[in-house]
Amino acid sequence: xxxxxxxxxxxxxxxxxxxxxxxxxxxxxxxxxxxxxxxxxxxxxxxxxxxxxxxxxxxxxxxxxxxxxxxxxxxxxxxxxxxxxxxxxxxxxxxxxxxxxxxxxxxxxxxxxxxx
Amino acid sequence: xxxxxxxxxxxxxxxxxxxxxxxxxxxxxxxxxxxxxxxxxxxxxxxxxxxxxxxxxxxxxxxxxxxxxxxxxxxxxxxxxxxxxxxxxxxxxxxxxxxxxxxxxxxxxxxxx
Numbered sequence: 001x002x003x004x005x006x007x008x009x010x011x012x013x014x015x016x017x018x019x020x021x022x023x024x025x026x027x028x029x030x031x032x033x034x035x036x037x038x039x040x041x042x043x044x045x046x047x048x049x050x051x052x053x054x055x056x057x058x059x060x061x062x063x064x065x066x067x068x069x070x071x072x073x074x075x076x077x078x079x080x081x082x083x084x085x086x087x088x089x090x091x092x093x094x095x096x097x098x099x100x101x102x103x104x105x106x107x108x109x110x111x112x113x114x115x116x
Numbered sequence: 117x118x119x120x121x122x123x124x125x126x127x128x129x130x131x132x133x134x135x136x137x138x139x140x141x142x143x144x145x146x147x148x149x150x151x152x153x154x155x156x157x158x159x160x161x162x163x164x165x166x167x168x169x170x171x172x173x174x175x176x177x178x179x180x181x182x183x184x185x186x187x188x189x190x191x192x193x194x195x196x197x198x199x200x201x202x203x204x205x206x207x208x209x210x211x212x213x214x215x216x217x218x219x220x221x222x223x224x225x226x227x228x229x
Contacts (some may be wrong), residue, residue: 004159034216041125044160044205044219093159095217104150105217107159 002028004096006108013084014116021079021111023094029074030096034105035067038091050077084115119143120208122220130228135193137223139206142187146208150217151180151191154203163204164191196227 003026013019023033032051036044048069050056056069066088068080077096081088091112095105121140129135137151147168152160166173166180166189173180179192193200203224207217 006159036219041222043120043221044217046216046218049216091157095159104162104165106162107152109159110157112157 002026002096002098002106004030004094004106004108006092006094006111008111009109010112010114012114012116015085016083018080018082019084019113021081021092021094021113023077023079023096023108025075025096025106028096028098030077030098031074032097033071033077034095034097035069035077035079036093036095038093038110044093047079081113084113086115089113089115118221119146120206120218120220122204122206122223124223125221126224126226128226128228129196131198132195135191135196135200135225135227137191137193137204137206137225139189139191139220140187141189141208143208143210143218144187145210146218147211148209148215149180149182149189150207150209151178152205152207152219153200154205154222156203160205193225196225198227198229200227201225 005024007022035047038044047062048056048058050071058064071077093110095107097105150165151163154160164178182189203222205222206220209215
């Protein structure tokens with residue numbers, strides 16, 4: 001299957017700071033990337049859908065000004081958590097898909113964010 | 117509004133036996149269903165999928181059954197192996213295999229040696 005990486009794998013930051021998480025498709029060009037978050041023992045919740053070169057589509061209840069998504073190339077999407085607060089602590093996972101080929105989503109390993 | 121539900125948070129089976137993981141959905145517009153396997157602190161790994169035009173799909177030890185009238189799908193693992201121990205998520209999509217995925221809450225499977 002295709003390989004998707006995320007960086008960093010774990011980050012601890014102070015409340016009020018911003019954190020950037022990168023999602024890369026290593027061996028294919030991803031027309032679409034998705035960002036999810038998962039709280040402990042809960043499901044993966046879709047935050048936003050990101051298409052290369054266009055604005056991200058956010059799910060209801062997700063603040064677009066707080067979670068900035070940039071999909072500047074076919075292999076890289078970034079999620080920036082701005083002015084992070086302890087309640088933003090979560091496991092953030094991205095997935096990538098070559099929608100043009102009708103393939104399923106391939107997930108990254110996730111990023112554990114802890115806001116103190 | 118939980119459109120995809122996995123009502124059993126955990127399941128324990130003996131090695132070599134069958135594991136049956138269940139998933140129910142409420143949205144009749146879903147036309148594609150997937151199962152993912154996830155280890156702690158890792159991203160989900162795709163296992164198997166099924167289109168709504170089928171009622172069964174098999175891949176090695178994994179078989180997914182879809183009952184559209186009951187809005188129910190299940191994943192069968194035969195025979196179960198200790199390495200299968202993980203959290204299993206079912207997911208559904210409205211746009212074939214290219215749309216956004218709605219995940220269930222997950223079922224933790226433990227396969228005992």
